[in-house]
Every structure is written in structure tokens, then in C-alpha cells.
Amino acid sequence: MMNKIDSRNKVDDLYQLFNEGLSLNIIENLIEAGVRYHEVPELLVSGSVHSKISLRQTTINKIIEAFNAVENNKGSVSYYQLFNFANNYISTLSYNQSITIVQLRDILSRKFLVPIGDNLNRIIADLQKARKIKFTSIGIKKYVFSLMEYLKEDFDNKELILERLQGKNFQQLADHFGYSRQGAFNVVKRVMAKMPVFEEEYRFSKLFDEYDVEETLFCKLFDEAPIVYHFMINKFNRQSKSILEGFYHLNFNEKQKEYLLQHFNCFISSSGDILEYSRINVFNEVLKKCHYEKMRNEDMLxxxxxxxxxxxxxxxxxxxxxxxxxxxxxSNIVIRCRRNYFRYYDFQVVDRHMLTRLHDLLMLERGVYSTKKLFNENPDLMAELDIRTEYELHNLLKRYIHPPQVRYTRMPEFIMGKITKKEFILEIFNELAPIEFSEFLEYAEENFGLRKDSLASYITSEFSKYIHNDYIKIDYQLLSKDKLQELKTNLSEPIYTVEQFKSIGLKVDKHFNMYVNNMNLTHLGYTLRSNYVLSNEYSSVEEYFRANILSQDYFVYEDLPIYKNQSYTSAISKLEKSFDIIKVEKDMYITSKKLGEAGISQGNIMEFREKLIELVQHNEFFTLKRVRDLGFEHFIEDFGFDNIFYERMIARFEGISTIRLGAGYVFKLTEEQISLSDFLYNRVAAHGKLNLYDLLDELKNKYGLNIETHKIISSIQQVEVFYSEELQRFYLDADDYYEEVFS
Structure with a gap:
């Protein structure tokens, strides 16, 4: 037999396949069917021969193996090998992935190291004929059956499946087809498990796997037949999450997004949140857009x-x-101002730490106060909280801080302890009278923050009998000469708080509080000034603080009662503004006396300012680190003070506005008020769009600032910047976000 075959072993002869193990029986069946050697690839591609012969898959596999071996021995690559590799490669592509014809040619060439030539067109044609590929705008992609195509073909229990996909429940199917309800369920489950993965599953699996969607909405959104919807809900368990939550996660086009918003009666806010149409949501959106402006109801309308x-x-x-x-x-984003004005306020900035600091502001003696006192005495805290007036502070305290001893009355006043306003005013009369009416008003404003004009009206109305020729006069009690002398020997300091003074006096007379008035104090060489008892050596409390501070090389603030007053705050502020003191640590200031000894004069400080302004461009935000990196140098820097020294000095320069942060100071060469929101907007605007962590890196590396993430997000959303939580990225224009996500 071998001799017989060898004699026929010619090029393109089917008997060549015998040498590679194919049986003579198969070869002769092929010959009898009229199949020639060069036709074998077509046989292998199609998986069957013309009507003269029918082959099992195991036989086809044997022919494939023998044919490839013969071609390899000749040093050539069979068409089937090319076709099979191309088919397998395309089957690995994802549903939406396309490749060009040129890319497929190059892939085949690299794999087999031979020129592909005309085989490429034939491969493409055969793949299309076998429904393995479909053409796209850029090339080809793998062919995936659609549900509707599949339903046109015959398969087991087709009628039952079609009725299920038309919305019939299992009991209806059971009644119609003679099954139990469970039996109908099992049939549907078994038949659908055998179905291929359809195009619709690739398109909608994420939607149905994660979200709940109604039939009408689905069909309208995707222009699909109800049968597709019912197929998908049979394949996937029903979810509870609204499809609206997938607004930014699913690849909706603009028309679909518009329909979704309309369907759910919603709109997109400037910060990218999806909000239900309601008056309060629209109100809040308008207010956020006007966040720098204070408004009246008429303006808002x-x-x-x-x-x-x-x-x-x-x-x-x-x-x-x-x-x-x-x-x-x-509204939960409104903060009240004076005279029925209000503005936008981000209450998220009031964290637990801020609440503690606000609570500490109310550690006050019994009395009637205005939040003006707290506002003026705590400028750094007010800047951090972005509280702009005493009225806003009153509104904030009333919202969050409710100690039992505090009663909030008409803005901006509040009462500490069990006392009425009338009782309080009479107590102060007893302490200060006789006193000029105008001086009393100064005292009340200085110590309690009470507005002079409104207090004057109140006193004129309620206490007119105590006013004589612009003086407040009242019957008062005098201490005996002996007790005055005893008290005088116990007074050694030039200044006391009223409470400290009373404490000393109670050791002399148990009823001493009734003797605290200026008539007794005059005999002691003291005067009631604000909330202090001050030696007559000084004309004002502020003069005392100034003299005391400047007499030292370094002044260290201590948590003492005498420093908890607007007079102290005012003195410190004026001394800093004139550069008579500069802060070097949290509670420590260096005085001009010590600076002068070190060789730093007021003129040198002004030189520092001029050199800084020369370096910094107008309207540019900068920090101490930033200007140093830009090459700023001055001999004052050689003294090696901590950053706070230089930052506080710059903050006091005219023409430079400051943002005070826990992380440091940000400056800008401008007369306008600036905020953290302005600074962050500037950084996003410089890039157009900016990743959150890139922004954090820039703030740290370029400006030396470590700002908490939540504070950045909260502050930047107050201006026209869109933030995507999913991408953690800021966009100056929300359209850039949509283009990036849906392109």
C-alpha cells in the first residue's frame, strides 16, 4: 500500500495527507466527493463539504492536523492556520473593541513571519461569511448575536420563552403550557442558560446589574423593544439603586441625560449634584452663585x-x-446679617475643633454682651470661619452653641447668667457713677461690645432719672477711711480686672461689691476703665498695655483675665500694624526694642516690603515658601526666625491682602478682600482641570501648604468650579468633565 501511495505522492495530491497519519478511508471519501487538495482550507473554514459528503468534527480535526503538518513540511503556512489564528484573535476582543484591517494584517505577519498577500481579503470574507466579524467605522470587531436575531431562529421551548419575554409571569406560563409554576421557571432558566451572550447583555449588563430601571424609561432611553427589557430582568436580579445614581457612571449621551433629568424632575447644580426641582433647591443654587454678596429677600426674589x-x-x-x-x-446654607440681609455660608467649615473654639468664646462673666466684642477680639478665628460681622457670629453661635447660662436675644446681643438687661445696666451704674454719659457708652462698648447708639436710646428711655446734665449719677456707698487705707495696702499692681479687684476688696469688707465705684477708687489712686481698675498713672488701659509690652524684649501672652479684653486685642493689633512688635511664636512677640538691638530698624522692614513687591506680580497669590523659591532674599531672613515672624510681618504690609489658614498664610498684592475659595479657584483656573491629589501636591510643593481635603473641596465648591467625586478632579468648565467622561 505504501508503494501505491508513494507513486501518487505529487504536489497538491490528497494522498500527501496519508504521510501525516490521515487514514486512506478518509482520503478516498474526500476524493469520491470531488474534494481536491487545494480545496481543503475551504472545507476546514466552513466545517463541512458540499452535499456529497458530511463529516463529523473529529474527522475534520484529523484532516486539519494532517493538512497543517504537510504544509509545515513544505515550509509554508496553510490558509487554515491564518484563518484560525485571525478568528481566535478577534474572539478575544472586548465587545466595543475594533481593529483596522491593516492592524490584523500586521498581527498575522508578525505571528507567522510570512507575507499575507491576497489571503487577507479571503480571511476577511470568510470571517464575515461565518458571522465571526462585523464592520465598523474604523475597521472590524467581533460579531455578537443580538437577541432579536437569535429569536428569529428555532430553539427548544421557543414559544414559552417568547411569552416570558413579553411579560407573562410564571403562573401564566404554567397554566398555558401545562407545567407547574416551578416547572415553568425551570424551563426558562434552562433555556436561557444555553443561549449565547447577546449584544444587549454587553450593552446593558452594568445597568441591570447595579440599578433599578422601569420598562418605559428603559425603552425610551435606549430606543429598545420591551422584549429586550424583559430578557434583561430575567438575566439579572432586580436592584434597588435608582438609575439616577448612575447618571455619571453610565455612558449616557446628552439627549439621554436630558430625558433622565426630565423624567425624575431634576436638574444639575453648579457643583454637579443632581437635585430635585424644588424652590429650596433652586434658592440654594442661586445663593451659592452669589456667595460673595449679601442679599435681601427682594434681591433674592x-x-x-x-x-x-x-x-x-x-x-x-x-x-x-x-x-x-x-x-x-x-435654608441650611443661609447665614443672617444685619437688617434682614443674608448670604451663602458653608457650615461644613465648622468642625468639632471650631465648635470647641466657639464654645470657649462664651466663657464670660455674668452680663449683657454683643457678639461685636467676640468678633473684634478674635480676628484670626473670624477669618478662618469666614465670619464677616458680629451679626453673622450671633447667627452662628445661636445655631451651634447652647450652654445653659447663655440666652440669645435680639441680634447681636446675648445674656450670660441669670440677669435682665435692666438689672445689668443698674449694676454698671452703681460701679461707675458718677460718669459722663458718653464715657459710660464708651465703657459699655469697650467691655461688652454694646453699640453706643442703641444703648444710648435704651438708657434714655429706661433710666432717664439717673441722667443729669449728660452725667449718670446714682446714690453710692463710701468706704470708711480705715477700710480704704487697708485696701490700699493690698493693691500692688497698676491694673486689675474688676473681678480681681472685688476679690481683694472682699477680704476687707464682705459687702465690698456695693462699694465698687469711682468715688472710692479716686481715694485709692485708681479709676474704673472698661472692665479694669487702672492706676491713675495711665490715661487708658491701652496705654498701659502698650507701655508694658514695649518695656520688654519679648512679650509673652499668658492666659490671664487682664488679657481677655478688647483693649488688649486693640493694643496688640496697633503695635503689630506699626511693627513695634512682631509675632515669633504662638504666644510670643519680639519688640522693636529688641529688634533694634539686633540691627533691624523700621526702615529695614520697609525695605523688605519694597523688595517683596518688586518680586511678586500684581494679583498673584504667593506664600513665604513661594517667594523664597523665586529667589527672594533679604538680610532679615538671615536671623532665622520661624516662618510665623515673616508671615505676620508680610500680613501687616499695606497693599497686601491675607488669607489666614491653620496651614500658613497666603498673600496677594491687592487691596481687595481675598478668601481660600479665591486662591483655590486661581489654581484650578491655571490648569483648566486639575486632579485633587495633583492640587494637594501643588499646594504642598509650590506653596508649602497642607490643607485638609474636605476643606479644599468645600471651599472650592463655593465658586464656579465643578468637582467630580468619582474622578476626584476639578473642572473650570463642567462641559470639560462631560466631554472627558463620555468621549
Whole structure:
């Protein structure tokens, strides 16, 4: 037999396959069917021969193996090998992945190290004929059956499946087809498990695997038949998460997004949040856009209704002055100002640490106060909180801080302890009288923050009998000469708080509080000044503080009662502004006396300012680190003070505005007020779009600032910047976000 075959072993002869193990029986069946050697690749590609012969897959596999071996022995690559590799490669592509014809040619060439030539067109044609590929705008992708294509073909239990996909429940199927309910369920489950993965599954699996979607909405959004919807809900368990939560996660086009918002009666806020149409949501959106402005109800009404028209919002949301007034009362981002003004406020900045600091502000003696006192005495805290007036502070305290001893009355006043305003004023009369009416008003404003004009009206109305020729006069008690002398021997300091003074006096007379008045103090060489008892050596409390501070090389603030007053705060502020003192540590100041001894004069400080201004461009934000990196040098820097020294000095320069942060100071060469929001907006605007962590790196590496993430996000959302939580990226224009996500 071998001799017989060898004699026929010619090029393109089927008997060549015998030498590679294919049986003569198969070879002769092929010959009898009219198959020639060069036709074998077509046989292998199609998986069958013309009507004269039918082969099992095991036989086809044997022919494939023998044919490839013969071609390899000849040093050539069979068409089938090329086709099979191309088919397998394309099957590994993802559903949406396409490749060009040229890319496929190059892949085959690199794999087999032979020129592909005309085989490429034939491979493409055979793959298309076998429904392995489909053409796209850029090339080819793997062919995936659609559900609708599949349903046109025959398969087991087709009628039952079709009725299930038309919305029939299992009991209806059971009744119709003669199954139990469980039996109908099992049939559907078994048949669907055998189905291939359809194009619709690739497209909608994420939607149905994560979100709940109604039939009508699905069909409208994707222009699909209800049968596709029912197929998907049979494949996936029903979810509870609204499809609206997938607004930014699913690849909706603009038309779909518009329909979704309309369907759920929602709109997108400037910060990217999806909000339900309601008056309060529109109110808050308008308020955020006007966050720098304080507004009245009338201003908001105009801006509110203009916003509705501009954005084509439903007419039903239109408001009148009464509804605006009510919404403003309910809004959780409104902070109240004076005379019915209000503005946007981000209450998220008031964290636990800030609440503790606010609570500490109310550690006060019994009395009637205005938040003006707290506002003026704590400028750094007010700047950190972005609280701009005593009225806003009153509003903030009333919202968060409620110690039992505090009663909030008409803005900006509040009462400490069990006392009425009338009782309090009479107590102060007893301490200060006789005193000029104007001087009393100064005292009340200095110590309790009470506004002079409103207090004058109140006293004139309620206590007119005590006012004589612009003096407040009252019957007072005098100490005996012996007790005055005894008290005088116990007074050794030039200044005391009233409470300290009373404590000393109670050792002399157990009823001493009734003797605390200026008539007795005059005999002691002291005067009541603000909340202090001050030696007559000084004309004012501020003069005392100034003299005391400047007499030292370094002044260290201590947590003592005498420093807890606006007079101290005012003295420190004025001394810093004139560069008579500069802060070197948290509670320590170096005085001009010591600076002068070290060789640093006021003139040198002004030179520092001029050199700094020469380096920094107008309207550019900068920090101490930033200017040093830009090459700033001055001999004052050679003294090696901590950064706070140089930052506090720069903060006091005229023409430079400051943002005080826990992380450090940010400056800008401008007369305008600036905020952290302005600074962060500037950094995003410089890039157009900026990743959160890139921004954090820039703040640290370029400006030397470590700002908490939540504070950055909260502050930057107060301006026209869009933030994507999913991408953790800021966009100057929200359209850039949509283009990036959906391109």
C-alpha cells in the first residue's frame, strides 16, 4: 500500500495527507466527493463539504492536523492556520473593541513571519461569511448575536420563552403550557442558560446589574423593544439603586441625560449634584452663585426668578416675596446679617475643633454682651470661619452653641447668667457713677461690645432719672477711711480686672461689691476703665498695655483675665500694624526694642516690603515658601526666625491682602478682600482641570501648604468650579468633565 501511495505522492495530491497519519478511508471519501487538495482550507473554514459528503468534527480535526503538518513540511503556512489564528484573535476582543484591517494584517505577519498577500481579503470574507466579524467605522470587531436575531431562529421551548419575554409571569406560563409554576421557571432558566451572550447583555449588563430601571424609561432611553427589557430582568436580579445614581457612571449621551433629568424632575447644580426641582433647591443654587454678596429677600426674589427663566425651569417653581422669606428661614446654607440681609455660608467649615473654639468664646462673666466684642477680639478665628460681622457670629453661635447660662436675644446681643438687661445696666451704674454719659457708652462698648447708639436710646428711655446734665449719677456707698487705707495696702499692681479687684476688696469688707465705684477708687489712686481698675498713672488701659509690652524684649501672652479684653486685642493689633512688635511664636512677640538691638530698624522692614513687591506680580497669590523659591532674599531672613515672624510681618504690609489658614498664610498684592475659595479657584483656573491629589501636591510643593481635603473641596465648591467625586478632579468648565467622561 505504501508503494501505491508513494507513486501518487505529487504536489497538491490528497494522498500527501496519508504521510501525516490521515487514514486512506478518509482520503478516498474526500476524493469520491470531488474534494481536491487545494480545496481543503475551504472545507476546514466552513466545517463541512458540499452535499456529497458530511463529516463529523473529529474527522475534520484529523484532516486539519494532517493538512497543517504537510504544509509545515513544505515550509509554508496553510490558509487554515491564518484563518484560525485571525478568528481566535478577534474572539478575544472586548465587545466595543475594533481593529483596522491593516492592524490584523500586521498581527498575522508578525505571528507567522510570512507575507499575507491576497489571503487577507479571503480571511476577511470568510470571517464575515461565518458571522465571526462585523464592520465598523474604523475597521472590524467581533460579531455578537443580538437577541432579536437569535429569536428569529428555532430553539427548544421557543414559544414559552417568547411569552416570558413579553411579560407573562410564571403562573401564566404554567397554566398555558401545562407545567407547574416551578416547572415553568425551570424551563426558562434552562433555556436561557444555553443561549449565547447577546449584544444587549454587553450593552446593558452594568445597568441591570447595579440599578433599578422601569420598562418605559428603559425603552425610551435606549430606543429598545420591551422584549429586550424583559430578557434583561430575567438575566439579572432586580436592584434597588435608582438609575439616577448612575447618571455619571453610565455612558449616557446628552439627549439621554436630558430625558433622565426630565423624567425624575431634576436638574444639575453648579457643583454637579443632581437635585430635585424644588424652590429650596433652586434658592440654594442661586445663593451659592452669589456667595460673595449679601442679599435681601427682594434681591433674592429677582435673582431667583431670573434664574428660572434663564435655565428654562418649570413655571411652577416661580416664587413671590413671601415664599422667598420662608425659604430663606429654612435654608441650611443661609447665614443672617444685619437688617434682614443674608448670604451663602458653608457650615461644613465648622468642625468639632471650631465648635470647641466657639464654645470657649462664651466663657464670660455674668452680663449683657454683643457678639461685636467676640468678633473684634478674635480676628484670626473670624477669618478662618469666614465670619464677616458680629451679626453673622450671633447667627452662628445661636445655631451651634447652647450652654445653659447663655440666652440669645435680639441680634447681636446675648445674656450670660441669670440677669435682665435692666438689672445689668443698674449694676454698671452703681460701679461707675458718677460718669459722663458718653464715657459710660464708651465703657459699655469697650467691655461688652454694646453699640453706643442703641444703648444710648435704651438708657434714655429706661433710666432717664439717673441722667443729669449728660452725667449718670446714682446714690453710692463710701468706704470708711480705715477700710480704704487697708485696701490700699493690698493693691500692688497698676491694673486689675474688676473681678480681681472685688476679690481683694472682699477680704476687707464682705459687702465690698456695693462699694465698687469711682468715688472710692479716686481715694485709692485708681479709676474704673472698661472692665479694669487702672492706676491713675495711665490715661487708658491701652496705654498701659502698650507701655508694658514695649518695656520688654519679648512679650509673652499668658492666659490671664487682664488679657481677655478688647483693649488688649486693640493694643496688640496697633503695635503689630506699626511693627513695634512682631509675632515669633504662638504666644510670643519680639519688640522693636529688641529688634533694634539686633540691627533691624523700621526702615529695614520697609525695605523688605519694597523688595517683596518688586518680586511678586500684581494679583498673584504667593506664600513665604513661594517667594523664597523665586529667589527672594533679604538680610532679615538671615536671623532665622520661624516662618510665623515673616508671615505676620508680610500680613501687616499695606497693599497686601491675607488669607489666614491653620496651614500658613497666603498673600496677594491687592487691596481687595481675598478668601481660600479665591486662591483655590486661581489654581484650578491655571490648569483648566486639575486632579485633587495633583492640587494637594501643588499646594504642598509650590506653596508649602497642607490643607485638609474636605476643606479644599468645600471651599472650592463655593465658586464656579465643578468637582467630580468619582474622578476626584476639578473642572473650570463642567462641559470639560462631560466631554472627558463620555468621549
Amino acid at each position: 429677582e435673582s431667583y426668578n431670573d434664574f428660572l427663566v434663564k435655565n428654562n425651569f418649570p413655571e411652577s417653581l416661580k416664587a413671590d416675596i413671601n415664599s422667598i422669606r420662608g425659604i430663606a428661614e429654612r
